[in-house]
Amino acid sequence: MGEPSLRGDGAWVGASVPRREDPRLLTGRGRFVDDITLPRMLHAAFVRSTEAHALLTSVDLTEVRGVSGVVAAFDAADLDLGDITALLDRPAEEFTPTSMPVLARDKVRFVGEPVAVVLATDPYAAEDGVEAALVDYEPLDPVVTEAAALAAAGPPVHEEAPGNVLVDVSLFATEGIDAIFSGAHTVVTVEARTGRQNALPLETRGVVADWDDRDEQLVVRTCTQVPHQVRTVLARCVGLDERQVRVTVPDMGGGFGQKCVVGREEIAAAAAARVLRRPVKWIEDRREALTASFLAREQHYTARAAFSAEGEILALDADVVCDMGAYSCYPFTAGIEPLMASAEMPGVYRVPAYRVRGRAVTTNKAPTAPYRGVSRPQYVMVMERLMERAARSLGIDALDVRRRNLITEFPYRGVNNITYDPGSYLESLNLCEQVLREEGWPGRTPDDGRILGIGYACFSERTGYGSGAFAQRKMQVVPGFDLSQITMDLDGTVSVTTGTLSHGQSHETTFAQIVADRLGIGYDKVKVVQGDTDRITYGWGSFASRSVTIGGSAAAAAAVKLGDQLCALAAHLADADVESAALDGRGGVRVGDRTFPFAELADVAYLRSHLLPKDVGPGLTATASFDVGGDGTFSNATHGCVVALDPGTGGVEILRYVCVEDCGVAIHPRVVEGQARGGIAQGIAGALFEQVTYDELGQPLAPSFMEYKVPTAAEIPDVRIEHLETPCAFTANGAKGAGEGGTIGAPAAVLNAVNDALRHTGVELDHTPITRSTIHSALNRTADTDRPAEALQEAR
Amino acid sequence: MTDVQLVELTVNGERHELVIPPRRTLADVLRHDLGLTGTHIGCEHGICGACTVLVDGEPARACLLFAVQVENAAIGTVESLSAPDGELSDLQRCFGEHHGLQCGFCTPGFLMLAEGFLAEEPDPTREEIREVVASNLCRCTGYETIVDAIGDCASRRRAALQGVLDTAAGTPDPTLESTP
Numbered sequence: 001m002g003e004p005s006l007r008g009d010g011a012w013v014g015a016s017v018p019r020r021e022d023p024r025l026l027t028g029r030g031r032f033v034d035d036i037t038l039p040r041m042l043h044a045a046f047v048r049s050t051e052a053h054a055l056l057t058s059v060d061l062t063e064v065r066g067v068s069g070v071v072a073a074f075d076a077a078d079l080d081l082g083d084i085t086a087l088l089d090r091p092a093e094e095f096t097p098t099s100m101p102v103l104a105r106d107k108v109r110f111v112g113e114p115v116a117v118v119l120a121t122d123p124y125a126a127e128d129g130v131e132a133a134l135v136d137y138e139p140l141d142p143v144v145t146e147a148a149a150l151a152a153a154g155p156p157v158h159e160e161a162p163g164n165v166l167v168d169v170s171l172f173a174t175e176g177i178d179a180i181f182s183g184a185h186t187v188v189t190v191e192a193r194t195g196r197q198n199a200l201p202l203e204t205r206g207v208v209a210d211w212d213d214r215d216e217q218l219v220v221r222t223c224t225q226v227p228h229q230v231r232t233v234l235a236r237c238v239g240l241d242e243r244q245v246r247v248t249v250p251d252m253g254g255g256f257g258q259k260c261v262v263g264r265e266e267i268a269a270a271a272a273a274r275v276l277r278r279p280v281k282w283i284e285d286r287r288e289a290l291t292a293s294f295l296a297r298e299q300h301y302t303a304r305a306a307f308s309a310e311g312e313i314l315a316l317d318a319d320v321v322c323d324m325g326a327y328s329c330y331p332f333t334a335g336i337e338p339l340m341a342s343a344e345m346p347g348v349y350r351v352p353a354y355r356v357r358g359r360a361v362t363t364n365k366a367p368t369a370p371y372r373g374v375s376r377p378q379y380v381m382v383m384e385r386l387m388e389r390a391a392r393s394l395g396i397d398a399l400d401v402r403r404r405n406l407i408t409e410f411p412y413r414g415v416n417n418i419t420y421d422p423g424s425y426l427e428s429l430n431l432c433e434q435v436l437r438e439e440g441w442p443g444r445t446p447d448d449g450r451i452l453g454i455g456y457a458c459f460s461e462r463t464g465y466g467s468g469a470f471a472q473r474k475m476q477v478v479p480g481f482d483l484s485q486i487t488m489d490l491d492g493t494v495s496v497t498t499g500t501l502s503h504g505q506s507h508e509t510t511f512a513q514i515v516a517d518r519l520g521i522g523y524d525k526v527k528v529v530q531g532d533t534d535r536i537t538y539g540w541g542s543f544a545s546r547s548v549t550i551g552g553s554a555a556a557a558a559a560v561k562l563g564d565q566l567c568a569l570a571a572h573l574a575d576a577d578v579e580s581a582a583l584d585g586r587g588g589v590r591v592g593d594r595t596f597p598f599a600e601l602a603d604v605a606y607l608r609s610h611l612l613p614k615d616v617g618p619g620l621t622a623t624a625s626f627d628v629g630g631d632g633t634f635s636n637a638t639h640g641c642v643v644a645l646d647p648g649t650g651g652v653e654i655l656r657y658v659c660v661e662d663c664g665v666a667i668h669p670r671v672v673e674g675q676a677r678g679g680i681a682q683g684i685a686g687a688l689f690e691q692v693t694y695d696e697l698g699q700p701l702a703p704s705f706m707e708y709k710v711p712t713a714a715e716i717p718d719v720r721i722e723h724l725e726t727p728c729a730f731t732a733n734g735a736k737g738a739g740e741g742g743t744i745g746a747p748a749a750v751l752n753a754v755n756d757a758l759r760h761t762g763v764e765l766d767h768t769p770i771t772r773s774t775i776h777s778a779l780n781r782t783a784d785t786d787r788p789a790e791a792l793q794e795a796r
Numbered sequence: 797m798t799d800v801q802l803v804e805l806t807v808n809g810e811r812h813e814l815v816i817p818p819r820r821t822l823a824d825v826l827r828h829d830l831g832l833t834g835t836h837i838g839c840e841h842g843i844c845g846a847c848t849v850l851v852d853g854e855p856a857r858a859c860l861l862f863a864v865q866v867e868n869a870a871i872g873t874v875e876s877l878s879a880p881d882g883e884l885s886d887l888q889r890c891f892g893e894h895h896g897l898q899c900g901f902c903t904p905g906f907l908m909l910a911e912g913f914l915a916e917e918p919d920p921t922r923e924e925i926r927e928v929v930a931s932n933l934c935r936c937t938g939y940e941t942i943v944d945a946i947g948d949c950a951s952r953r954r955a956a957l958q959g960v961l962d963t964a965a966g967t968p969d970p971t972l973e974s975t976p
Contacts, residue, residue, distance in 0.1 A: 018892060025900030026888040028834015028874035032901065035833035124819065202838045202846060202935045203901045253836070253901025254935050286839040504899030504936050670895045677938035678898065705843035705933075713939035714930035742938075 007520035011331060011521045012716030013733050016670035019027070020508040020524075022673035030251040033206040033223045038279035041208070044269045044796035045126035045282075047116040047133040048292060049108035052364040052698025053157070054137035056106055056115065057595055063132040069125025071593035073133070073275055075116040076103040079271050082237040084262055086330040087476040094169050095335065096161040100327040101368070102237055102264045102271070104451025108137065109157055109326035110366050111699055112292025117268045119280060142364040142698035146323045148302055149361040155379055157326060157362040166324065166334040170223050174353035174415060180315040185307035185360035192766040194378045194747070195691035196298035196323070199371040200710060203253020204289040205263055209270035210279035218245050220270045223252045225260035225501055229331055229477075233262040233534045238271050249531030252503035256682070257370040258294050259503070260543040290708055291700040295692055298323040299337065299378045305386040311401040318345055318382070319507050322375070324360045327367040331477040334360040336478040337368065339473050341375040346385050346416055348425045348460045348636060349405040354415040364619040364698045370543060373743040375463075377683060380459040385766050388755065392764075399433055399751075402458055409586050420460070420498075423636040424724040428660040429458050431722055432638040435658050450644040451779070452655070453757025457748035460636040462628030463663075463737025464549030464728075479540040484554040485563050486515065489618040490606055492587060494519065495527040496558060497540010500551035502530060505739065507547060510667045514552050518559035519566075520585035521598070528555075528703035535621075545737025548667055549633060549728070551625055556732035557624035565620060569604065570596040572613045626732075633728040633796035637661040637735040639680070643753040650776025652688055652754060654717040659745070662724040664736035671743075672738045673721050679742020681716045686743075687750035687768050689715065749751065803864055805831065808876040814863070822866055823847045823858035826873060834874035834904045838933065839968050845932030848905035855912035855931075874904035877911065881943045887911060887949045896945035898936035905932050919954060922947055 033486035047059075061073040083099035104115045115135055120126035142152035149157070150163035156162050181187055203614060207222040217241060224230050235245045252259070265282055273280040284293065303318040329336065336766030346354055354387040387405070391398035397743045409413075410422035436442065436454060444452055462469075467480025486496040496515050502508060512526035519526075529535055540546070567581040570589035573596065574581070584590040588597040602620055604611045609618040644657040659676050666672040689709045693701040702708040727734025747768050754775065755764055763778040803814045807830060814829055821840075826849070828831045838846035840859045847858040850872035877885045884892070887910060897903040906929070913920070913928045922930075925946050929939055 019895075022892040022897065022902065023882065023884065025897055025903055026884060026891055026907070027882065028832070028904050030834075030900055032836070034827070034835075034837070037828065124817070200842060200935055200945075201899075202900075202933060203836070203899070204838075252899060253838075254899045256935070286841065286844075507900070674895050674898055674937060674941065675962045677940055679938075680934045681938035682935070704841055705839055706841075710844075710933050710935075712930040712933060712944060716939050718940045718943075719938065789858050 012516045013281060013667050014665065015671070016668055017509065017513065017523060019506050020512060021506060028046065028171045032203055032251045032253060033208055033221055034283045036221055036250065037207045038210055041057055041279040041281055041535050042119040042121065042276065043123040043126045043279050044272060045123065045130045045633065047118065047130050047135065047695065049104060049111055049113040049115055050141035051108055051137045051139055052111050052334065053140040054102055054108050055140065057134070057610055058109055058136040059116055061116055063134065064129045067125065067129045067132050069120045070118060070129040071121065072119045072272070073116055073129060074272060075104040076101060077360060079103060079268065079275070081267065081271055082239070084237065084264060086231055086328050086333040089334055089474045089476050095168065095196060098158045098160055098166060098328050100264060104265045110286065110364050113326070113365060114264060114268065114506045117272055119276065120271055138140055138278055144364060144694055144696060144698045145194065145777045146321055146361055149363050157364060158453065160363060164362050166328060166357055166362050167338050167358070169339065169342060170357045172416060173355040177315050177317065177355050180353050181304065181306045181317065184314050185309040186307045186390060186393050186395055187304055187385055188307065190301065190382050190385045190389060190766050191699050192301045192382050192385065194297055194299050194381070194768050195686065196201050196295050197371065197686050197690050198290060198293070198295055198692055198708065199256035199257055199258035201254030201258060203263065204286060205259060205293060206283040207266040207269045208279060208281045209273040211274050211277055216244060218270055218274050220245065220247045220266065221250055222247060222261055222266045224249060225255045225503060225543055227531055227533050228499065228538050229541065230262050230266065233640040234270055237267050238274060247533045249501055255373045255503045257296065257374070257543060260428060260541060261294055261332065261369040264594070264776060265353040265376050265663055279436035282436060286705070287703050291703050292366055295325060295366050296368050296371030297378065297686065299341070299375065301378065301382045303382050305390065307390045308395065309394065310389060311396045311404050313349055313351055313405045316351045318344060318356045320356065320358045322360050323363050324363070325363055325365040325367040327628060329367060329369045331475065331479070333364065334368070335473065337375045338368050340560065341379045343416055344376065344418070344462060345379040345383065346414055347380060348458050349383065350407055351415050357406065358512055358686070365694060372679065372682060373740045376461065376740070377747045378746040379595040380457060380744055381748040381751055381768070384457050384752055388752055399429065401454065403431060406458065418631045421633050421728060423460060423634050425458060425636050428636060428638040428662060430458070431724070432456065432640040432658055435720065435722060436642065436656070439656065441656060446644055450646050451757045453643050453645065453753040453755065455641045455749045455752025455754070457639045457745040457752065460634040461545065461737065461741045461744055462632045462634050463545035464628050464632045464731060465544050465546060466632065468629055469632050472662050480541055481625050482551040482554045483537050483623065483625040485537065485623045486558040488562060488598060488602050490599065490602050492521070492602055493525040495529050496555050497529045497536045498542065498551045498555055500530065500547035501542045503542065505542065505547060506668065507670045510548060510671060511552060511555050513667055514556050514604050515559045519557055519563055520583045521587045548735050549731045549737050550628065550644065552667070552735060553732040554626035557626055558622050561622035561624055562620060565622060566598060566601050567763040569601050569616070573604065573611065580709050609735050628730070633731060633736045635661070635663040635738060635741055637741050637745055641749040641751040641753040643750065643757055643773055644766055645754065645757045645779060647779045650772035650779065652770070654684065654750070654773065657717045657719045659719055660722045660724060662726050663738040663741070663742055664728045665734040665737055666723065667733060670722065674720055675738045676742040677719050679740060680719055680746045681711065684716060684745040684750060685711050685748040688770055691769050699708050700785040701762020801864060803867055804868065805863060807871045808873060813837055816863060818862060818864050819861055820860040821859055822863045825863040826858060826863055832873050832875050836901055836904055838902065843933065845909060846902050846905040848908045848932060850912050853912060853915060855909045866896055872908065876909055877907060886952055890945040890949040894941045894945040894948060896937060896941040902932060902934045906934065907965060910949070914946070914950055914953065918950060
C-alpha cells in the first residue's frame with residue numbers, strides 16, 4: 001500500500017468494460033438540463049444585439065411586459081449584476097484587463113450579445129416577448145477583422161484597449177537567433193490562417209435555476225464543464241456567499257471546451273430566478289449557439305524556420321495573432337489561445353532556438369473559449385507545414401526531415417522551458433508510415449481521374465496540466481489539482497467524488513475501473529459522484545485532458561488510503577500487526593489465514609463502532625488530492641491521411657485515415673479510441689468544412705446548419721487506430737490524457753495530404769478550411785498561369 | 797391567450813388527449829407535455845436529427861412537425877425500444893457494445909433512424925448504412941462506431957430470422973450435424 005502504483009495490475013483497468021452510462025442514455029432516460037421541469041418554472045429568452053458595435057442608447061421593455069405569457073423582463077440596470085472578469089498576473093504591456101457584463105450596459109460589442117432577459121410561462125411566449133423589445137443603438141464602426149483590430153483606426157472594442165490588443169507577449173528569444181537565421185542554409189516561411197470555429201456540442205448550453213428557501217440557496221442546474229467556477233462567478237455577480245449557491249450538472253451532451261468557461265446567460269437566468277423566486281429555465285437555441293456562444297480557432301501565423309542542409313531545424317521564429325472576439329473568458333482570459341501557442345509551438349521537434357510573439361486581439365465578434373486542442377491544431381499545422389516546405393526546399397523526404405528533428409531522448413528539456421516526459425514520437429511516425437505502406441497507398445493512382453495525396457502529422461498533446469503549469473501562464477485563477485473523497489457504505493460498496501466532470505468521456509466507468517482495482521472490488525460496486533458543488537470539494541472540472549491524469553490519480557490515491565484503513569481495521573479485529581493485513585483482491589482483507597469481507601469491516605465501522613480501536617473514529621472515508629508539480633505528461637501520435645482530389649469539382653474525399661497514438665496506459669481502450677475518432681472528425685471539420693463567417697458589418701453569415709457545415713458520416717472516414725504505450729511515471733496507472741489528440745493532428749494531416757496531391761501544380765496551401773474552390777483553382781491553374789499561388793490561397 | 801386545440805396523439809401505442817396551441821411542435825409535446833424526454837432537440841431546423849422519431853414507421857424530425865399534424869399517426873420514440881423492465885433491445889445493445897455513443901445526446905435520434913431504416917432494409921451494405929447515418933449529426937463519435945452498431949444489429953437480426961426460417965422448414969441444424 002502507499003502511493004498509487006505505476007501500473008494497476010487489477011482486472012478492470014485496461015479492459016473495455018460495458019459503460020455504466022449507457023443503459024440510461026440508450027433508453028432515453030438520461031437527464032439533460034432541458035429534461036428538468038420544476039413547478040411554476042419560467043422560461044427565459046434573451047433580447048440580443050442586432051449591431052456588432054454600437055452604443056446602447058435605450059432599452060425599452062414596456063411592450064415586452066405586456067405580451068401574453070410574459071411575467072417579467074430585465075435589462076442590465078434592473079438586475080444590477082457584477083461583471084465577469086478574468087485576469088492574468090502580467091504587466092500592463094502584456095495584458096489589458098477587460099470585463100464582460102452579464103447583460104450589455106452602455107455598449108454592445110457583437111451581434112447576439114445579450115441585452116435583456118425575458119421571462120415567460122412558456123418558451124414560445126418568451127420568444128414573443130423578445131420580439132416586442134425596443135432597443136435603440138448608435139452604431140459605431142465595427143472591428144471585424146484582425147487587420148482592422150490592429151489598425152485601430154476607429155473606436156476600439158474596449159476603451160481600456162485603444163489598440164484592440166488584450167494580450168501581447170514576446171517570449172524565449174534565444175540569444176543569437178537572428179545570427180542563426182542569417183547563417184542558415186535554408187529558411188522557410190509559412191503564413192497560415194485558420195478559420196473561426198464553433199466547438200459545437202450537440203446539446204446547446206442551458207440552465208435551470210431556482211431559489212430554495214429551505215436550503216437558503218440558489219440552486220443552479222447547468223451544463224458546464226466547470227461547476228465550481230460557475231459557483232464562484234455567480235456568487236460574486238449576484239452578491240451571495242459561495243455556500244448560498246449550489247451548482248449541479250446533469251447529463252451533458254458534449255462540451256469540447258465551449259462549456260468550460262462561465263456563460264453570461266446562466267448567470268442572468270439564475271439572477272432572474274432569485275429575483276422572481278420562481279424557477280427559471282434557459283435553453284440556448286441553435287441560432288444562439290452558432291452566433292452568440294463561445295467560438296474559437298481564428299488565428300494567423302507568420303512563422304519562419306531555419307534549417308541546415310541536412311534538414312536539421314536550427315531555429316523557429318513565429319508571430320501568432322489570435323482573434324478572440326469581443327470578450328475575455330473566465331477563468332482563462334483572452335490569453336488562452338496565444339499563450340498556449342507561444343508556450344508550446346516547438347512541439348515534438350528539437351528546436352534549439354525559439355522566438356515568439358503571441359497576441360490576442362479583440363474584435364466585434366462572439367467571444368472565444370478554449371476548444372478541444374486549444375491552439376495546438378493550429379500550431380501543429382504550421383510546424384508540419386514548415387517541415388514539408390523545408391523538405392521540398394532541401395530535396396529531402398518530408399518524413400526523413402521529421403525523423404531528423406523528432407525528440408527521441410527523454411526527459412527532454414525544450415527551448416520553451418518545458419520538460420517532456422517519455423513518448424514514442426519516432427516510433428509512432430514509423431508505424432504510421434508502415435501501415436500506409438503495407439496497405440499499398442504510396443504510388444497508387446486512382447483510375448477515375450482523381451489525384452491521390454498522402455499527408456502526415458506528428459504531434460504531442462501536453463495533458464495533466466497541474467497548478468505549476470497554469471501558474472506559468474500567469475493566470476490569476478490557477479487550476480491544477482483535483483481532490484477525491486471516497487466513502488465505503490455498510491455493504492462494502494463505495495462512492496467516490498471527483499472534481500472533474502464527464503460530459504461524454506465515460507468517467508462513471510473509467511474512474512470506477514481505477515478505484516475498483518485499488519480496492520479489489522467490482523467496477524459496478526463503485527459509484528462516481530461528480531457535478532455537484534455541495535457534495536464535492538472545490539474542483540476544476542474537465543478540460544485540457546486533465547480528468548483521468550489528475551482526477552483519476554486523486555481518486556486512486558483516495559482509494560488506496562481507504563484500503564489502508566480497511567487493512568488497519570482488519571488487523572485490529574484479528575489482533576495482528578497491520579503489516580500482516582492486505583487486500584485480498586476479492587472485496588476483503590486477508591490477515592494471516594483469516595479473511596474479513598469489506599461488509600464485515602463496514603459493519604464494525606458504522607454499526608458496532610465500540611469494537612473500533614480507541615484512536616480510530618467511526619465510518620470509512622478517505623480524502624486525497626493530486627497535482628502535477630512538473631510540466632504535465634505528454635501523449636503523442638502520428639496521423640496519416642490519404643485524400644483524393646476531384647479536378648472537376650475541387651472536392652476532397654478522405655480515402656484512408658490512420659492514427660497511431662500513445663496515451664500511456666489506456667484505462668478503457670475503446671473509450672480512448674472513441675476519443676481519437678471523435679477528435680479526428682472535429683479536426684477534419686476544421687480542415688475542410690466548418691467556418692464561422694461574418695460580413696463587413698459584423699453580421700454573422702452562418703447562423704444555421706445550412707451555412708455552418710458540420711460534417712456527417714458521408715464526409716468522415718473510418719479510422720484505423722494503432723496503439724503504442726509509453727506509461728506516464730507519475731499518474732495513477734501510467735495514464736496520459738487522451739481527449740484532444742485527434743483534433744490536434746487532423747488539420748495538419750489533411751492539409752499535408754491535399755498539398756501532396758497538389759504537388760504537380762506547384763501550389764502549396766497553408767490555410768484552413770481548405771475549400772473546394774481553392775483546390776479547383778489550384779488543379780486548373782495551368783489554364784490560369786498568371787495567378788500566383790498566394791492569390792489562389794486567398795480565393796476562398 | 798394563444799388559441800388552443802384539442803389533439804389526440806398515439807405515442808408508443810398509448811393514446812393521449814392534449815389541449816395545446818397549434819404552433820406547438822411534436823418535439824415539445826413529446827418532451828414537455830408527455831414527459832418523454834428521450835427525444836432530444838439539437839437544432840430545431842431539421843438538420844441534426846437528434847429529435848428523430850418514427851411516424852407510422854418512417855423516421856421523421858419531430859422539431860419540424862406540429863403535433864396537430866400527426867393526430868392520426870402512430871408515433872414511436874426511443875422510450876418504446878427497450879422492454880418495460882428496462883432490458884435493452886438488440887439495437888440498443890449493439891450501440892453499447894460498439895461504443896456507438898459517448899455523451900448520448902444524439903443517440904435516441906440515431907436509434908430511431910436506424911430502427912426505421914432496418915425495418916425497410918434488413919440487409920443493407922455498409923455504404924447504405926453510412927448514407928443513412930449521414931442524415932443525423934453526432935459530435936462525439938466520428939460516426940464509424942454508429943455504422944458498426946447498425947450493421948451488427950442487421951446481421952444479428954438476419955441470423956435470427958434465418959434460424960426461425962430454418963426451424964420452420966425443418967432444415968437440419970448444421971451445428972448438430974457437425975457434432976461428432
